[in-house]
Amino acid sequence: MNHQARSRRFAISQINTRYGALPGVMLFLAGLTLASAPVQAQTESGASESRVQSGGFVGLGVRAAPRYQGADESKTSGIPVISYQWANGIFVGGSEGLIGYQHPSTEPLRWGVALGMDEGRNASDSRELAGMGDVAARATVNLFAKLAVSERVELSAATQMGSGLDSKGGLVQLGASYGVPLPLTTRVRLHVKATWANDDYMHDYFGVSASQSAATGYKVYTPTAGLRDVTVGVGLQHPLGGQWMLFGGVNHTTLSDAASASPLTRNTSYQSAFAALAYRF
Numbered sequence: 001m002n003h004q005a006r007s008r009r010f011a012i013s014q015i016n017t018r019y020g021a022l023p024g025v026m027l028f029l030a031g032l033t034l035a036s037a038p039v040q041a042q043t044e045s046g047a048s049e050s051r052v053q054s055g056g057f058v059g060l061g062v063r064a065a066p067r068y069q070g071a072d073e074s075k076t077s078g079i080p081v082i083s084y085q086w087a088n089g090i091f092v093g094g095s096e097g098l099i100g101y102q103h104p105s106t107e108p109l110r111w112g113v114a115l116g117m118d119e120g121r122n123a124s125d126s127r128e129l130a131g132m133g134d135v136a137a138r139a140t141v142n143l144f145a146k147l148a149v150s151e152r153v154e155l156s157a158a159t160q161m162g163s164g165l166d167s168k169g170g171l172v173q174l175g176a177s178y179g180v181p182l183p184l185t186t187r188v189r190l191h192v193k194a195t196w197a198n199d200d201y202m203h204d205y206f207g208v209s210a211s212q213s214a215a216t217g218y219k220v221y222t223p224t225a226g227l228r229d230v231t232v233g234v235g236l237q238h239p240l241g242g243q244w245m246l247f248g249g250v251n252h253t254t255l256s257d258a259a260s261a262s263p264l265t266r267n268t269s270y271q272s273a274f275a276a277l278a279y280r281f
Helices: 003-007 017-021 024-032 038-042 199-206 210-215
Strands: 057-066 074-085 090-093 099-102 109-118 138-148 153-163 169-180 187-197 226-241 244-255 271-280
Touching: 074 271, 109 153, 169 199, 187 199, 199 226
Parallel strands: none
Antiparallel strands: 057 074, 057 271, 074 090, 090 099, 099 109, 109 138, 138 153, 153 169, 169 187, 187 226, 226 244, 244 271
């Protein structure tokens, strides 16, 4: 079996120390949270090749990202990566969730359901959040679908439900990716995605309540449902020989007007990056 084919449709997961207070099962699942969504796109050998095969990889990576959405400070973390998907459609790790099921269809349309994780936000993440209180990490229910329009073009849609202070936050994401044709074994995919958030999500992550205003000095801010951000990026995978591979991704995210107007927002656009060395099996 071709190693590149076996590694398709797998994505990266990260262990974040903020989950240390969660129960043991949730701690394990949190360790499979996706580190960088574009990594999945660039591990696919082609959008039209949709048959699921068993396989996965393990490795080590590093990630650089803002301390919170809209922050002007970034943090760099070293993280283990691990992912596996069975031919029957069950998977662990990936951009769709921590653990889930993808219908093992050979059709251009692929769909499924997964248990995900919203990693929340700690007031200790940045001095700008002092007095805002924590947004706890939450388990989420994710639905997803992907359509291979051609060998290189893929459209995607996904929802996430259950995030935020009262588990009422929700996201809807629409995206598209394009595999850049290269003569060598290196694979590059370009992607763009837009994310819509409901009232609860926008209020929990970008809003400032009256009590938070009194504690922080920020003005009261109550954003409504709407576009959260638009992200463009590129992902790359390069085989190193044998079953080893190097992969990574770079994103540029631009916040919407509602998110940009938040008193918490310091940067209306920001970058994130991820790179890892992994062994396929």
